[in-house]
Amino acid sequence: MVELVRSNDVALVGMIEALLQDAGIPHQVTDRNMSAIEGSIMAIPMRVMVPDEQEVEARQLLTDADLGSWLRP
Template identity: 35%
Template sequence: MKELIRTNDMVLISYLEHRLREEAIEPLTLDGHMSVLEGSLGVLQRRIMVAEDDYDRARGVLDGVKQERDRQA
């Protein structure tokens, strides 16, 4: 597994997971339970991991999601 992104932006996490699954890439989100334990202060970031074989395609999906977000801002 390889880390794709580390963030505490729940909207980004949810949308990115959705987009990755549309591309047949199964993400693994880590540290979600730790974020709950710390009281949802946003201090601990969650990590989205993907299989090393899927990393390059996943990086392309992430770049596309970031571009979409920037256009909407």
């Protein structure tokens, strides 16, 4: 699995999940519960993960949706 995005922004993560789901790209959001529990101190961000073999497709999808600035290097 490859980390695409790391953020505490629930709306952003939800939008990315919808894009990935619509494109048929399997994904997982890790640390969702911990991010919510820790509150607003931003210590534990959610991470959007995709399988290694679909990283290029997922990155292109997010770039095309003007979300490329959120991508992890």
